[in-house]
Amino acid sequence: MQVIGIDIGFGFTKATDGKRYRVFKSIYGEAVELQYQEALLGNNEGVEHLQIDIDGAGYFVGDLAERQSSSRQFTLEQNQFVASSSKVLALAAMSCFLQERQQGVHLVVGLPIGHYRQYKAELAGLLRATHDIVVTNAMGERKEIRVAVSDVRVIPQPIGSVMDRLLDNNGRPAEQRFALEKIGVIDVGFRTTDYTISDKTRYSERGSMTTQNGIAKAFSTIAAKLKENCGINIELYRLFEAVETGNIKIRGKGYDLKKITQHAFQQLAQNIAADANRIWTDDWDIDSIMITGGGGAVLATHLQPLLEGVIVPMEQDLDYRLHNVRGYYKFGNHAWPIARTPNQAVAGAAVVQK
């Protein structure tokens, strides 16, 4: 049995087999014949080449699609997300961990809060199958893979971060408080922010919501300012590095982004906190609040003073974008235990419905 956790976000797809992590942009496009190896000098090591054939169609995925595919799909079309994009992204993520023939793969996949109820059965049905895929590496070598996915669990994305704190790598409860408390989770992503409540690990529909207040909102403000100053439309997903360093070079000229970034982040944090305080008005008995997601890392210092409640400090041992997916992996080991005595079960395995 192999457990793989996959978190398909609108910004990034994150996956782990418990030993390794893969993160790539949630973008794919038609595979084209590459005339030249990309790096003209030096080696290709560390440069991601994710190319996969599914049902006879070839795809570039992640950075490779961004650089080389002429027609690209982003997963931002929410309605088509499950039907079209999730299968390509999930199989691409899985392919990173697979042997040529792999039986008994068990998947735990997260869906955004807003999609959970409507799509969980469809997504599980789509993935629970035997898939024949072909993976092509940067040297053009093709490898055929047959993967039998025997079981799939779908959980609301932010619950992964609670599972990550509650369970150890073998899926056994490590920090009981996360099984006993009522925890509000704010998951700030690229496109969306998800709010949810884990009440003794039970998912509460009432305290859950998705808004469009992702980091992309702040990036749009920054991009609009740049457009004003230099007339260029910068694609939002290209801003992450510039925002990190505080500078961007456009046509050779440097622009300082620090002030506008601070302003945009503060504004976004205010909106996110106001939503949290409003959605959870009736849930005044929340014990603590967790901030997670890649955007959570960026906004935590702005958000904390604005939230009403006790904040659980996030563990700093891992990129914030990966806490959900590490939780999925741990949950998989909990849901499909190799050998487990009954009293080690977590109260709320109910979080996940088949």
Ligand SMILES: Nc1ncnc2c1ncn2[C@@H]1O[C@H](COP(=O)(O)OP(=O)(O)OP(=O)(O)O)[C@@H](O)[C@H]1O
């Ligand atoms: N190393 C990094 N590289 C890129 N972005 C990062 C990094 N670390 C943090 N971030 C931030 O993480 C955000 C994406 O977070 P995350 O992967 O949780 O979003 P997502 O789950 O794809 O989006 P959504 O929740 O809207 O579906 C980016 O917008 C960026 O601000």
Ligand SMILES: [Mg+2]
């Ligand atoms: Mg996310």
